[in-house]
Amino acid sequence: MAPITLDHITKRYPDGSLAVNDFNLQIQDGEFVILVGPSGCGKSTTLNMIAGLEDITSGELLIGGAVVNNKSPKDRDIAMVFQSYALYPHMTVRENMGFALKLAKVPKDVINQKVEEAARILDLTQHLDRKPANLSGGQRQRVAMGRAIVRDPAAFLMDEPLSNLDAKLRVQMRTQVSRIQRRLGTTTVYVTHDQVEALTLGDRVAVMRSGLLQQVGTPGELYHRPFNLFVAGFIGSPAMNFLPGSLEGGALRTALGDFPLTDELRREVEGANAGRDVIVGIRPENFEDAALVPAETRARGITFKTAIDVLESIGSDVFVYFTRGRDTRVSSAELDELAADSGSTDTGADAETVTARLDAATRVREGTDAELWADGAAIHVFDPATGRNLSLAAKAGDPVPPAPQQEGSAS
Amino acid sequence: MAALTGKQQTGWTAANFVVIVLALIPVAWLVSLSFKAPSAVTDPSFWPAQWTWGNYSGILTSAQFLRPLVNSIGIGLISTFISVVLASMAAYAVARLSFPGKSVLIGLALLIAMFPLIALVTPMFTIERSLGLFNTWFGLIIPYVAFGLPLGIYTLSAFFREIPWELEKAAKMDGASPFQAFTLVIAPLAAPGMVTTAILVFLACWNDFLLAISFTSTISSRTAPAAMEYFSGGSVFTTPTGPISAAAVVITIPIIIFVLFFQRRIVAGLTSGAVKG
Numbered sequence: 001m002a003p004i005t006l007d008h009i010t011k012r013y014p015d016g017s018l019a020v021n022d023f024n025l026q027i028q029d030g031e032f033v034i035l036v037g038p039s040g041c042g043k044s045t046t047l048n049m050i051a052g053l054e055d056i057t058s059g060e061l062l063i064g065g066a067v068v069n070n071k072s073p074k075d076r077d078i079a080m081v082f083q084s085y086a087l088y089p090h091m092t093v094r095e096n097m098g099f100a101l102k103l104a105k106v107p108k109d110v111i112n113q114k115v116e117e118a119a120r121i122l123d124l125t126q127h128l129d130r131k132p133a134n135l136s137g138g139q140r141q142r143v144a145m146g147r148a149i150v151r152d153p154a155a156f157l158m159d160e161p162l163s164n165l166d167a168k169l170r171v172q173m174r175t176q177v178s179r180i181q182r183r184l185g186t187t188t189v190y191v192t193h194d195q196v197e198a199l200t201l202g203d204r205v206a207v208m209r210s211g212l213l214q215q216v217g218t219p220g221e222l223y224h225r226p227f228n229l230f231v232a233g234f235i236g237s238p239a240m241n242f243l244p245g246s247l248e249g250g251a252l253r254t255a256l257g258d259f260p261l262t263d264e265l266r267r268e269v270e271g272a273n274a275g276r277d278v279i280v281g282i283r284p285e286n287f288e289d290a291a292l293v294p295a296e297t298r299a300r301g302i303t304f305k306t307a308i309d310v311l312e313s314i315g316s317d318v319f320v321y322f323t324r325g326r327d328t329r330v331s332s333a334e335l336d337e338l339a340a341d342s343g344s345t346d347t348g349a350d351a352e353t354v355t356a357r358l359d360a361a362t363r364v365r366e367g368t369d370a371e372l373w374a375d376g377a378a379i380h381v382f383d384p385a386t387g388r389n390l391s392l393a394a395k396a397g398d399p400v401p402p403a404p405q406q407e408g409s410a411s
Numbered sequence: 412m413a414a415l416t417g418k419q420q421t422g423w424t425a426a427n428f429v430v431i432v433l434a435l436i437p438v439a440w441l442v443s444l445s446f447k448a449p450s451a452v453t454d455p456s457f458w459p460a461q462w463t464w465g466n467y468s469g470i471l472t473s474a475q476f477l478r479p480l481v482n483s484i485g486i487g488l489i490s491t492f493i494s495v496v497l498a499s500m501a502a503y504a505v506a507r508l509s510f511p512g513k514s515v516l517i518g519l520a521l522l523i524a525m526f527p528l529i530a531l532v533t534p535m536f537t538i539e540r541s542l543g544l545f546n547t548w549f550g551l552i553i554p555y556v557a558f559g560l561p562l563g564i565y566t567l568s569a570f571f572r573e574i575p576w577e578l579e580k581a582a583k584m585d586g587a588s589p590f591q592a593f594t595l596v597i598a599p600l601a602a603p604g605m606v607t608t609a610i611l612v613f614l615a616c617w618n619d620f621l622l623a624i625s626f627t628s629t630i631s632s633r634t635a636p637a638a639m640e641y642f643s644g645g646s647v648f649t650t651p652t653g654p655i656s657a658a659a660v661v662i663t664i665p666i667i668i669f670v671l672f673f674q675r676r677i678v679a680g681l682t683s684g685a686v687k688g
Contacts, residue, residue: 073583080581082581086577088578089600
């Protein structure tokens with residue numbers, strides 16, 4: 001158990017491409033930190049550098065206070081769980097789990113005892129003498145976890161350990177990973193491209209894009225106070241809606257209507273010198289069926305009429321989709337990248353569609369016009385040129401809202 | 412592959428049958444000759460009228476055959492062992508690492524394999540004479556290893572490429588040195604490839620005639636195929652057809668056993684279960 005410090009870590013490949021650029025992160029002893037981002041953002045490279053499987057071009061990596069840049073993986077006292085599990089196919093589960101201890105010349109009875117204890121935690125006791133080929137995907141995943149646990153290392157590194165499991169098993173294993181980490185209290189760095197996994201597992205989440213760290217924070221911070229367009233669009237499922245807006249007088253004009261601007265927000269936006277055109281972000285749950293909004297909160301936002309294209313009821317909530325009018329596409333490199341990553345450019349999903357999450361009690365019907373309400377206090381305003389969130393200061397005074405409900409919206 | 416129609420199936424069966432018969436007739440003939448008495452060799456019947464063990468007892472009690480048989484086994488096994496060990500290391504490097512001169516190395520290995528052996532015999536003979544390797548075991552082992560390596564490197568690098576790279580990373584994370592990762596994780600998984608390579612190299616050594624006859628002069632290092640050349644008949648006027656046939660049958664048996672024994676390992680897909688679910 002040890003803290004891990006990444007101090008100005010940079011990875012440049014021999015061909016000159018920059019995989020990780022000036023990465024700074026302090027991971028506390030026992031903390032569970034998630035590295036998340038779309039594929040190719042450098043998160044796995046960062047993990048491999050912590051593991052010692054890739055060289056660090058510049059910067060310092062400290063594990064337990066000691067610089068380990070030039071130490072080989074075996075001298076770093078860390079265990080890793082691979083996406084493919086990488087179990088040794090010619091060894092039984094017991095041998096797989098005890099391999100590291102055997103190499104460390106730990107006495108046989110101690111190995112046996114540790115392996116059996118790990119097997120008990122992971123519910124693998126009856127499979128100890130089987131070969132990986134005879135195990136199911138979930139069992140293999142647990143063996144891979146067990147191989148890390150028996151070592152009792154300074155830190156666990158996990159590289160998308162759940163992405164090969166089917167959706168249901170993934171949710172179960174997610175809970176188990178979390179429970180094991182709490183129980184052992186071992187510092188853990190976990191890489192994933194799945195933002196739901198990131199938000200549910202992590203004490204803190206680090207969002208990466210193109211080798212650059214975008215934001216580090218608790219899941220709640222990332223969700224409610226994203227630093228920029230990328231984090232705002234990446235975190236949250238369904239994703240935040242983005243619409244073009246312009247500042248006119250004291251109001252923020254959008255295709256949905258004019259949002260009243262608080263003085264704080266106006267000052268911030270004007271101070272940023274961002275020009276009059278901005279991008280407005282609204283999360284799906286910041287919409288509501290206008291009929292269900294109490295009069296006293298109604299004034300905080302705007303109401304508008306729209307035709308509901310599609311309605312999906314998942315019992316606890318109702319998702320509605322509507323278009324917000326022509327020529328309202330926002331363009332930004334960050335949003336384009338997010339769209340490419342989520343596959344919406346391949347599926348032809350319409351970027352002009354707005355998603356709203358309504359209370360299950362709504363009477364809105366598919367194909368009809370409905371009156372919806374959008375919460376003006378919850379909107380985010382972004383500078384289209386830099387992607388920076390201009391409304392952060394305005395939200396500084398807000399109490400940190402409760403963590404979002406993610407389970408139901410797992411995609 | 413689409414299922415064969417009845418007509419196609421009959422056609423293929425017939426074709427296979429023809430090929431097998433064509434391949435086996437000479438073998439059957441050889442076996443038949445080995446059981447004929449010297450006087451019956453010219454006998455027109457395919458199978459001997461009188462079966463005799465005479466040829467076998469003759470060669471198996473003669474140092475002219477037994478000593479070369481021992482040489483064949485010894486030289487073959489040592490050459491195979493050295494080839495497989497060196498080839499697996501080289502193949503691993505070729506499959507896993509990128510280093511300057513890698514393509515040159517592969518090209519050179521191919522070049523050795525493509526060179527006509529007969530063109531090399533004379534220079535190698537001179538070299539072996541001057542190095543004092545002529546008519547020794549190592550005089551044969553060194554060229555056998557040299558010609559076995561290209562084959563071994565090719566076969567094994569294909570096997571190494573199939574082994575998931577992450578297994579080695581996992582071994583490193585588990586605290587293995589590069590050598591331990593290779594011997595404890597990678598090599599066991601490449602075992603089918605190593606066995607395949609070993610069989611191919613051993614066969615090449617075992618069956619070699621050209622080098623064996625060129626680089627040896629006495630039975631102290633002559634191998635079995637070369638020794639058969641020196642068999643003599645009952646008199647100057649009789650050819651030793653029977654003993655040669657018997658010797659040919661005897662040296663074929665180890666090969667059959669070798670292949671049958673390792674066949675299962677060759678085809679076994681050992682890497683299943685390494686990754687994913």
